[in-house]
Amino acid sequence: MRTPELYNETHQTRTAPPTSYESLLGDSIERAFAQGIHDLAGLVAYLNQAGPAGPNGQPWTETTYQQEMARLGA
Template identity: 40%
Template sequence: MKAFNQKLAMWMNPTPSKEAGINNIQIPGQVEHLIWQTRYKEPSSYEQDMVQQLIQAFSTGVTELDQLVNQLNQQGFRQESGESWTVEQFSEEMQRLGY
């Protein structure tokens, strides 16, 4: 099983493709079903750690963004740069990661 959608990675290129549609014709009954259709790359270890930290934070009952950010900081989970989180930085990171 592929861990990400290789075609999606190519489509994220900001310049129009000169080969649009090539190798994209779907034949009924022969379509490759991708589990990770919306991933253009495999998640990094930082992204995977973030998921675990978010699960842990939400399991404490936080429901508001400022509470979530405080919980992540209390858990010791930092930004990739090593800085503590602020609400603004967390929101920007979620936007960057596409969540």
């Protein structure tokens, strides 16, 4: 008998549903990737143009993006 491969279900590792901000941010990042934007500078520029705003309503920088991804991934 073959053992099924292990995998994570969507949101399996989350402790709570995503907030509206997290959903908007994720959707915007997905749209950027779909447009072929894969570098940090391009992603930050895209977020500043398309939204949502960065933490505390400030424009995104490469540093704030990295810090926010670390916070959300914790």
